[in-house]
Amino acid sequence: MNHPQTVLLLPGQGAQRERMAAGLYGVHKEFTAAMTDFFDALGPEGDRLAAQWLRPAPNPRLGEAHIAQPLLLGVGFALGRAVSASHAPPGLLLGHSVGELAAACLAGVFRQADLGRLAAARTRVLGDDGRGGMLAVATPLSGLPLDMYPVVVAAVNGPRQTVLAGPLDALEHVDGLLRAAGHTTLRLRSDRAFHSPSMAGAARRLAHEVAALRPAPARSPLISTRTALPLLDRQAVDATFWADQLALPVRYWPALSSLLDASGTDPGLLLLDADPSRSLSAPARRHPAVRAGTTRVVPLLAPPRSTGGPADAEIFEQAVESIEEAITRNTRAVSRR
Template sequence: MGDGTAFLFPGQGAYLESVFTELRRHRVEVAEVFAEIDASVAGSDHVAPISPILLRDAPPTLDTLLDTDPDTLQLALYGTSLAIHRILTAEGVKPAVLVGHSLGEIAALVAAGAFGVGEGAVVVARRSAALRSAAGPGTDTGAGGMLALGAGVRRVLGLVEFVGAAGLVVAVENSPRQTVVSGPEAALAPVHDIARRAGIESVRVRSPYPFHGPLLAAAADAFHRDIRDLRRSWFRLPVYSPILGRHYTDEDDLGSLLASHLTRRVHFLGALRHLHDTGTDVFVECGARNTLTRLVRKSLPEVNAIACTVAGRSPVVSLREAVDELRGGPATSPSPVGEHASTADVPAAHVPIPDVPAVSDTSRVPAPPLDRAGVIDGITRMYARAVEYPEEVFTEDVELEADLGIDSVKQTELLARVAEQYGLPELTADFRIGRYGTLGRIADLVITHGSGVPVPA
């Protein structure tokens, strides 16, 4: 571990409510990081504290923050990555190199020592303020967005050139079969239509702004003015930038480079290949969800890609499993909660990630449990082949109908295939397909009912 290990810091979409509920109750690092964020942004930028919004029993959903409070969302993404990074390092997991994806580059720089957590939070807050003032609703460049296309960069470049709209560019090269474009709304519609007719899957990215394109030039200028005087420190760890295509150096003008990120392309696939060619064979996603982990697996199937938190699973359990794998043995794991105490009564503390206790049942011998990650991978491949979409669009919580356009008739047909493959009982006449509109819910159905238990309607 270490010499061949990279920590990956995700950007947009890397948000899970369970980080702020369950993980926060077990690991003091979550509250610590967000307290540092609050102290810095409230003191220097007059931003309201975000801990009261996030660190509660019912934090807002990703969609709610996207629609009503994108500034808080950006700080939530940043803080989540650094909290998970702090947990991993406290457990003895040390990387050789750090890599950020888009917004995640700020968290990577902080983890490397170039900024403190508070200073990085100020960078994120000023980035949001510049975006809001120069590219938010009501501005000349506010009507823009991003599309994820299920094709390689060369094919997508041809499509962009064919449409020929001002401001429409390739924004992100994610994997051999996923490229993201950014541009004005008027240009995204024909891109979507042409891609569909060409057999290329096209999915709208839930992003508050058209990142990594010329529409954000004014925001980049404003952002640079606001952060050019920020103090920075020497790097303690190397950071590789998919935007720059190189490692940062101690001589870099970080204010200028971070501002330029808003309009420059993210070469994530190229970064993965470079790191692998230079000895990296373990990639650990320091953030919520497993978006980057899936991209690594699609781009470099021979390496080990590890997600620390996954939608639909306990973040405490998934982090424990990640630490176990990275350390090559079981983590020390006494329960953090006393026998007669509730989690609500126990203050956050730095305790080892707990093991999940085994359940003794002598009345029967259970079948070997299905591996949820394996089930997700299996049904992802099945659905992708059936509808001819790239596997990358099938995240655990993407809505099959609302987001991907897979109607209820097709979903019912596909679920019947899942039932046959995994030994689910026959679906009853009153079965409601709408309850199982994401792969995460379908996987949970398989795990729970794969041995003949009646399927709930």
């Protein structure tokens, strides 16, 4: 069918919010079932994780990797299931950091029954590796200091959105240099320097855990933010490909911009942003395809101050209606041709 292709954007570390998407829990059948199964699969740890998820703000522990990482994985997967049940499976999946693992689960690379095992493994292998933090900088790569070692570029999130990672003392030093140079910075909620070489040991340990899950070729199209290209079958079944993601930079903007560059004419895309802060779609809003209206941005959750309450269900239903309206419009346009 010739209609705007839905692209589900799933967030990673730093995007977690108190009670994120909890307003759908007990309201949306498929979302509730997916989250319940996820927590059940984690046993007693699932009960503790659920309590942290449902705790109102402020919750300083939400910056701890062993809490944020599994929650982002579980919520991302559950939102994908909710979208699929309410309309149809997304045409494309694009996940940032641990959001890419959620996308892989939705695509069938990992079985739903193994979602809990994957979350537990990714948390278990961390140990003391990568202790540090992450820093968002409103500047392109070319605007960064040439010598930041041991701080490294952890993610390219937009034309002027870069994330750095490293030990806290070094990160604070670089933060001071950037602010003195007039750059805007923001510390992300993370107690680890994800996507930096300091995570290499954890990545090696994770490879053994992932291999035991026997990943399969994806059944749905997935654009990898590790390569900024469509996921290949040989990559999907390679445990090291998924494990090394911990220590390698996230190429989110190159992945998303390649889709936007190809969507300049009708029917365009519908970008479904699963981040309450809308950060995943923020860099796309200045792209010509979005400014021209051929590609549209549709939030799935209420903004941070409202997420976790009734507004989540309201925003989600509006998103479903937007998808259905876009499909109807394009189906009529095709019939008139």
